[in-house]
Every structure is written in structure tokens, then in C-alpha cells.
Amino acid sequence: MTYLLVPIHLDTLHLNDSIAAICPACDFTRQPYFHNGEKRAYNPGIAPVSEEMAAQPFEDRNFRLKPGIHLHWALPDALTKSISKNKLREDSETAFPPVPNRWMVRRRDGAGNNGTKCWIVESDYLYPPGTAHPGTSVTVPHPEDTNQPFRYMGRTIAIEDGYQTDVDASYWGKHLTAVGYGDPAFAALYPNCHSVFGFYDPDYPRDNQGRPKNGLQYDVIGWYDAGANDYLNTFITFVQENMENEDLRDVIKKEFKWSVSLADGQPFPQSMHVLCHACLTFDPKNGQSTPSSGHRIVIANTGAEALAADLAEKMAAELNVSDRKGVIEEQLEALLVAPQIEHRQLDVGPKLKEARHHKGFKAVPAGIIWTILSEKDGVQPADGSAAGEQTPLTDDIGRQLNEINSLQQEYDRAVQQIESMQDRLFTDWYKYALCAYPQEGRQDDYPNVDEVKHFIELKGLAPLTKKQAATGTFGFERDDTGRIVTAVPSPDTTSYSLAARLAEDVNRLLASLEEQACASLRISPADILNWQRFARRFVQRDPSPLSATLTGLWSLLPEDIPDIINELVDDENIPNDDDQNKIITAMNDLEFDLDAVFDEVKDVVDLSLAALQIWEIDSDKRSPKQVLKLKRAILEACFPENIRKSPALEYRLKQAAAPRYWEASEPVLLLNGDLIRPSHRHGADGRFDPEGLVACTIFAGGNDSLETLIDNKFQPVLDCLEALHSTTGEPQIAFSRWQQNPWHPLVLEWETKFYPSEKKNHHTDPEATGTKTGLYHPEFITHHYKLMENQIDLTQQLWANWNSDKKL
Numbered sequence: 036m037t038y039l040l041v042p043i044h045l046d047t048l049h050l051n052d053s054i055a056a057i058c059p060a061c062d063f064t065r066q067p068y069f070h071n072g073e074k075r076a077y078n079p080g081i082a083p084v085s086e087e088m089a090a091q092p093f094e095d096r097n098f099r100l101k102p103g104i105h106l107h108w109a110l111p112d113a114l115t116k117s118i119s120k121n122k123l124r125e126d127s128e129t130a131f132p133p134v135p136n137r138w139m140v141r142r143r144d145g146a147g148n149n150g151t152k153c154w155i156v157e158s159d160y161l162y163p164p165g166t167a168h169p170g171t172s173v174t175v176p177h178p179e180d181t182n183q184p185f186r187y188m189g190r191t192i193a194i195e196d197g198y199q200t201d202v203d204a205s206y207w208g209k210h211l212t213a214v215g216y217g218d219p220a221f222a223a224l225y226p227n228c229h230s231v232f233g234f235y236d237p238d239y240p241r242d243n244q245g246r247p248k249n250g251l252q253y254d255v256i257g258w259y260d261a262g263a264n265d266y267l268n269t270f271i272t273f274v275q276e277n278m279e280n281e282d283l284r285d286v287i288k289k290e291f292k293w294s295v296s297l298a299d300g301q302p303f304p305q306s307m308h309v310l311c312h313a314c315l316t317f318d319p320k321n322g323q324s325t326p327s328s329g330h331r332i333v334i335a336n337t338g339a340e341a342l343a344a345d346l347a348e349k350m351a352a353e354l355n356v357s358d359r360k361g362v363i364e365e366q367l368e369a370l371l372v373a374p375q376i377e378h379r380q381l382d383v384g385p386k387l388k389e390a391r392h393h394k395g396f397k398a399v400p401a402g403i404i405w406t407i408l409s410e411k412d413g414v415q416p417a418d419g420s421a422a423g424e425q426t427p428l429t430d431d432i433g434r435q436l437n438e439i440n441s442l443q444q445e446y447d448r449a450v451q452q453i454e455s456m457q458d459r460l461f462t463d464w465y466k467y468a469l470c471a472y473p474q475e476g477r478q479d480d481y482p483n484v485d486e487v488k489h490f491i492e493l494k495g496l497a498p499l500t501k502k503q504a505a506t507g508t509f510g511f512e513r514d515d516t517g518r519i520v521t522a523v524p525s526p527d528t529t530s531y532s533l534a535a536r537l538a539e540d541v542n543r544l545l546a547s548l549e550e551q552a553c554a555s556l557r558i559s560p561a562d563i564l565n566w567q568r569f570a571r572r573f574v575q576r577d578p579s580p581l582s583a584t585l586t587g588l589w590s591l592l593p594e595d596i597p598d599i600i601n602e603l604v605d606d607e608n609i610p611n612d613d614d615q616n617k618i619i620t621a622m623n624d625l626e627f628d629l630d631a632v633f634d635e636v637k638d639v640v641d642l643s644l645a646a647l648q649i650w651e652i653d654s655d656k657r658s659p660k661q662v663l664k665l666k667r668a669i670l671e672a673c674f675p676e677n678i679r680k681s682p683a684l685e686y687r688l689k690q691a692a693a694p695r696y697w698e699a700s701e702p703v704l705l706l707n708g709d710l711i712r713p714s715h716r717h718g719a720d721g722r723f724d725p726e727g728l729v730a731c732t733i734f735a736g737g738n739d740s741l742e743t744l745i746d747n748k749f750q751p752v753l754d755c756l757e758a759l760h761s762t763t764g765e766p767q768i769a770f771s772r773w774q775q776n777p778w779h780p781l782v783l784e785w786e787t788k789f790y791p792s793e794k795k796n797h798h799t800d801p802e803a804t805g806t807k808t809g810l811y812h813p814e815f816i817t818h819h820y821k822l823m824e825n826q827i828d829l830t831q832q833l834w835a836n837w838n839s840d841k842k843l
Contacts, residue, residue: 037304040732042769044109044716045255045313046777049247050102057782058098059226060218061088063174063185067472070182080475082468092784103237107225108255108313110134112720113291115213131212132266135257135311139749140234143252153748155192158231159207162187172230175216189230197746223717223781247317256749257311267309292721294728312756313769320774330708336395341705343367392827399696402447405439410685435544446533449506460495467491507534519688548686549660556663557623560615562679569677570603580639581673584632596621629665636672714779723766792819
């Protein structure tokens with residue numbers, strides 16, 4: 036069996052005393068539930084709301100890390116990113132790849148194998164219901180168990196003579212992934228996964244100062260307990276079945292960012308399994324790695340403004356031009372808005388201020404507005420001469436469009452009201468949950484739960500249901516080009532709802548536009564460029580491949596039309612309007628075998644691509660507009676110099692965003708410095724390679740199965756890795772030395788306090804009646820701010836409420 040040795044990053048935290056740490060993202064033990072077997076309710080005073088289980092900022096819930104050595108390994112970057120599920124042969128669109136769920140941890144005391152001890156970490160092991168392991172295992176949701184909707188996951192087993200899988204044990208039923216039960220930071224935050232992707236050793240060799248003994252070493256090997264879950268092997272099979280001509284080595288390099296070295300003449304294995312590995316050696320030194328200086332904080336209106344201010348501060352200090360900091364900041368911001376102002380010759384400064392002001396606001400959607408766009412098949416003249424030939428829309432279509440937009444505005448308002456009512460309903464449900472699970476000893480402080488339920492049903496659910504029925508929903512059917520073909524109300528939408536009415540009006544307008552387009556496809560008297568030449572073309576039928584076609588068309592004309600056309604040949608005068616209309620009407624009403632005539636015509640003259648596409652459609656599937664378009668193309672081809680070639684006019688009904696509202700963006704806080712520098716632990720596996728690749732090694736296990744390697748405690752693999760490390764001499768992510776506790780900023784919790792201006796704010800009484808209304812004083816803006824001449828933003832008037840002992 037062949038294995039690919041994939042290096043991973045390993046960190047350790049050494050603690051002499053227990054310390055408080057940030058708690059896991061969720062504590063599922065706080066769910067209220069009833070155990071049928073015990074006839075007992077658990078957590079009756081905790082409401083089933085997310086904030087009771089989710090970690091809240093600045094609340095560690097007394098989660099502590101015990102004294103000892105805590106190991107935490109990082110998963111390979113390639114296994115922490117979402118992938119297409121077809122690579123896993125599953126049906127959904129995307130997923131996270133499975134990760135190794137078995138880990139061997141080996142501890143060696145100094146050189147050689149002195150004091151060697153090994154453990155197996157079963158990452159996906161689930162403790163039986165009712166088994167409590169607080170502090171040693173993490174909790175995960177387990178809704179299948181009605182008696183206990185959570186389980187403890189992950190256990191460590193010390194092995195001496197070998198490791199055997201517990202056939203009676205319960206394991207995580209799904210693929211174990213980097214996100215665990217669904218938390219993006221599950222594998223990244225140690226408190227989340229300390230029993231899954233981590234290891235705790237309380238009894239380790241120490242020196243006389245209580246520190247880990249110099250030379251103490253931990254080796255970690257990770258693998259999949261089931262070969263079917265091995266993502267690399269699954270991916271190789273996928274490549275072999277779907278990408279036969281691709282070089283497997285290059286595909287793995289592109290997909291995983293893993294580079295594999297082969298000896299001369301060595302073929303690339305067609306089947307491999309992953310073995311993750313890491314090694315950490317202790318070399319204790321005093322101190323800690325937490326940065327303590329060089330931090331900068333910038334508060335600004337936008338991210339660009341904050342970044343410009345931070346860079347300007349640094350550049351001004353380096354260039355020793357602190358008095359020019361404002362100019363540098365303005366020039367840096369100007370680079371970001373250069374496309375908007377670089378073409379201007381005048382008012383560049385004010386336009387820059389205007390652009391900066393614009394960046395401080397964000398658009399708020401204001402609904403939908405319907406528009407009609409006209410399009411023509413074929414190439415349009417570059418001089419725009421075809422614009423005047425466009426058939427104008429009728430007044431009736433304009434009226435219908437206005438009615439649809441009025442109804443759309445009403446529909447948008449109704450949808451917004453429904454969203455607001457849903458928000459209020461959720462708030463009421465949240466209050467109901469608190470009343471249903473009152474805190475112990477405070478039951479009398481909450482309203483009666485049945486009264487709250489009745490209030491929600493009467494004031495929340497009933498009006499919402501009624502509003503939803505009166506509003507309804509609808510969708511669209513579209514053609515291959517994305518054009519709206521018809522509006523379709525949803526099955527549960529009532530006929531009197533706004534959605535049904537709007538869909539009906541949209542369909543009526545689409546039908547009117549179809550009629551308008553059909554009218555533009557019919558030949559008009561103005562399309563005949565020269566009546567005498569047109570008549571001669573019909574009568575004389577000069578020798579050409581189209582002569583037979585013209586004869587066939589001539590025979591289909593009504594009896595009086597050939598007489599009128601014959602008179603035109605002898606008479607050089609333009610026919611009167613009545614004769615023109617008769618001829619054109621007869622031409623438009625000609626009934627002939629479209630496919631037969633078109634087949635003759637297309638071999639003689641060039642036809643538009645649109646006409647060719649319609650001709651390929653089955654005759655029984657052509658719409659009336661497509662039939663007219665095809666007939667127009669045939670007649671234009673039969674009279675190439677006599678009938679104006681007019682591209683078919685298409686009207687497209689489209690939805691566009693209505694004029695938007697604007698609101699000020701939230702202020703931006705920029706932190707810079709070593710304290711919050713991203714950790715190289717995540718997303719930087721290829722940091723030692725110019726191409727960002729991770730150097731992996733092929734280990735040919737020969738006849739040794741995975742079970743044999745486990746029984747031997749992976750000694751052949753460890754020997755191979757030790758030999759490789761001793762000969763390479765280059766830095767590798769899998770081999771590291773511990774000198775002090777690492778610093779890996781991952782979670783930042785912070786809070787701000789906002790103080791309003793001192794006077795005439797919403798805490799003061801605008802009428803001085805002694806009753807606070809919560810409203811701002813009418814003069815709040817003018818009292819505190821002033822719009823200076825030629826300025827875009829308001830300027831704060833510090834003198835308005837400044838005194839010697841207070842600041843704004």
C-alpha cells in the first residue's frame with residue numbers, strides 16, 4: 036500500500052497553572068430537553084434560543100485550560116476549503132472534504148526512544164448518551180437522540196501492545212470535516228476541538244524549573260480509519276474516470292497545492308492514501324511570544340479612508356514630513372477614485388471630495404421598476420441611422436407599463452411590511468420562549484405563557500397570514516436568452532392577491548409587446564424602395580436561381596394583384612396609396628411552404644443568423660412571431676434590391692432596480708501591528724515554497740497494511756520522516772521547535788461606547804416638560820453641525836457645547 040506523507044503544522048501550549056480561555060463557540064449541553072427514561076427535565080430554566088448556547092463576547096463561562104501540555108494540530112489547507120461534491124460522488128453542489136479522523140500521538144523523552152509513550156485520538160468517537168466528560172471532550176449536536184440532543188465527541192486512548200477498533204462504539208455518522216458540526220472555526224479554535232484535533236498531556240517530563248524537558252518530542256500521525264473516506268484516493272479515482280488525458284501529478288498539484296517528488300523512472304502511483312505528520316521538539320527559553328508594541332488603531336468612514344490614513348501616518352514618519360500627512364492621505368485616496376476624476380480638467384479637488392463623500396454611504400434597495408428595451412436582430416449601422424426607423428410604442432403599452440410599475444410599488448411595500456411583521460413575530464416568539472422556560476425562582480416575573488401564546492396568535496400570526504395571502508408570490512419563465520416569457524404566480528397564491536394581479540398585468544403587457552413586434556415584421560409600403568423595379572422583378576423574372584421561387588409566389592397572389600403589378604411595369608408612375616396597400620397586404624398574407632421556399636433561398640443569398648436559427652426549429656413549434664420573421668426574411672431574399680432589409684424589432688420587458696435610498700455606512704476600525712497579524716498556522720502551508728506548494732513524500736508501505744503500521748506504531752513511517760528531515764536541512768512546516776508559547780490571533784472581541792452630543796440629544800426633553808420622548812430636538816443638527824462653504828460634509832461645531840471638563 037502506498038501513502039502520501041503530508042506535512043501539517045503543530046503547536047503546543049505549555050501551562051504551569053490552569054488559565055481562563057475563550058469558551059467554545061457553542062455549548063450544546065445548555066439545551067433544554069426531557070429524558071423519557073429518567074422522566075426528568077434538564078435545563079428547565081434555559082430557553083431554547085441560540086444565545087443561551089452560543090458564546091457571547093466577554094463571557095468565557097468559566098472555561099479553563101488545565102496545567103500541562105496542550106497539542107493542537109492544523110489540518111492541511113487543501114482539506115479546509117469547500118469543493119465540488121461531484122468529486123465526492125454526492126449530489127449536492129459543494130461540500131467540505133473529509134479529514135483524517137484517527138491520530139497517533141507519540142511522546143519521546145529526549146534522544147532515542149527513551150520514555151516513549153503512544154496514544155490514539157479517535158476524533159469522531161461519540162460517548163454514549165448520559166456519559167458526562169466535561170473538560171475532556173467537546174459537545175456536538177445529536178438531534179437523532181430524543182433523550183439527549185447532544186453528545187460528547189473525541190477521546191484519547193493510551194496504547195501499549197496495539198490498538199483495536201471498538202466495534203461497539205458509536206462514531207460521528209457523517210464525514211468528519213474541518214467545520215465539524217457547521218462552525219467555520221471548528222478546527223481552528225482549540226477550545227472548539229481540543230478532543231478532536233488536539234491532545235492533552237498532564238504528565239510530561241520536566242526539568243528542574245518545571246518546564247518541559249529539553250529535547251522532549253511529540254510526533255503526530257493522522258489517517259483515515261476507512262479508505263473510502265480518504266479524500267486523496269477518492270479524488271484520484273475521480274480524475275481517472277473523468278480526466279483521462281490529464282497528468283495525475285499535475286492535477287494533484289493544482290487541486291491540493293501538494294508537490295510530489297519522484298525518483299528517476301519512478302511511475303506516479305495510481306492509488307494513494309494520506310498520512311498527515313508533524314513533529315515538535317521542546318527547546319525551552321524564557322519569555323512569551325505575545326507582541327506588546329507597535330500597534331495602530333484608525334477609525335474612519337470607509338475602509339479606503341482608514342487604509343489611506345494608516346499608510347499616510349507611516350509614510351509621513353519615514354519621510355520625516357509629519358506636516359504633510361493630510362496631503363499624503365488625500366493623494367492615496369485619490370488613487371482609488373482616479374477612474375472617476377482623471378478625465379476632468381476643472382473642479383478636480385471638489386470632485387475628489389464628492390467621491391470620498393459618496394464612499395461613505397451605501398445604497399438601500401427601493402424595490403423594482405419595469406422597463407421596456409428595444410432590440411433588433413442583425414448588425415446596426417455605426418452612425419445610428421437605424422434609430423429613427425424604430426417603431427414607436429403605442430400609448431396603450433405606455434399606459435400598461437405605468438400600471439405595472441404602480442402595482443409593483445404596492446407589491447414591494449407589501450413585501451417590506453411582511454418582512455417587518457416577520458421580524459416582530461420572531462421577537463414575540465423569542466419572548467414566548469423566555470416565558471416558557473423561566474429562570475428558576477423567577478417564574479412570577481414572567482407573563483403567563485398561554486397568554487403570550489394567545490397574543491402571538493392573535494396579533495402576530497393572524498395578521499401576517501392575512502397579509503401574505505393578500506400579497507402572494509410569483510416567478511417567471513424565461514427563454515434561453517434570459518428574456519421573460521411569462522409571469523407565473525406560485526401555486527398557493529390566491530387569485531385576488533397582488534402577485535396574481537401583477538402577473539396578469541405583466542402577461543398582458545408581454546402579449547401587447549408581442550403584437551407590436553409582429554407588426555414591425557410585416558412589410559409596409561415604405562419598405563418598397565422602388566415600385567417599378569419591384570414590379571419588374573416579379574413580372575420579368577430575369578434568369579436567376581430565384582426565378583422558380585418568384586414564379587411560385589406569383590401564382591399564390593390574389594387574381595387582381597397581378598393585374599395591378601403588370602400595370603406598374605408599363606406605367607412609370609408611383610402607384611397610388613390604395614394600390615400600394617393592396618399589394619403589400621397580399622404580400623404579407625401569402626401562404627406558402629416556408630421550409631421549402633427557405634431551403635431554396637438560403638443557398639442563393641445570405642440570410643440573417645436569426646432567420647437560420649428559426650428555420651432549424653420544427654414548423655409546429657414556431658411561434659406566430661417566428662413565422663412572420665421567417666416570412667419577412669424570405670421576401671427580403673427574393674427581392675434583395677427592392678425591399679428594405681429591416682432587422683426584426685424585439686421588445687424586452689426587464690426588471691431594474693428602482694432609484695435607491697442611501698444611508699451612512701458604519702464606521703471602520705482598522706487595527707494594524709504584530710498583535711493582530713494573521714497567523715501562519717492557517718492558509719500558509721506553502722510559505723517555504725516560491726509557488727506556495729507543500730512538499731509531500733511518497734512512502735511505499737510494501738506489503739504493510741494500515742493495520743500493520745498501527746500495530747508497529749508507525750515506526751517505519753517515523754524513521755522515514757526522521758531520515759528525510761536530517762538530510763533536507765531546509766525549514767519545513769512539519770518540524771518545529773518549541774521555545775515559548777505561540778501567538779496565533781484568531782478571535783477578537785471588542786466593544787465600543789458611543790456618547791451623543793451633550794445638548795439637545797434624544798435623552799433631553801425638547802419641550803422642557805419633564806417628560807423624555809426619546810426624540811431628537813428639531814435643532815439638533817444645526818446646533819452641533821454646520822455646512823461650510825464649498826464643503827460636502829458637515830463640520831462639527833465644537834464650541835456649541837464645549838466646556839472645560841467635558842469632551843464630545
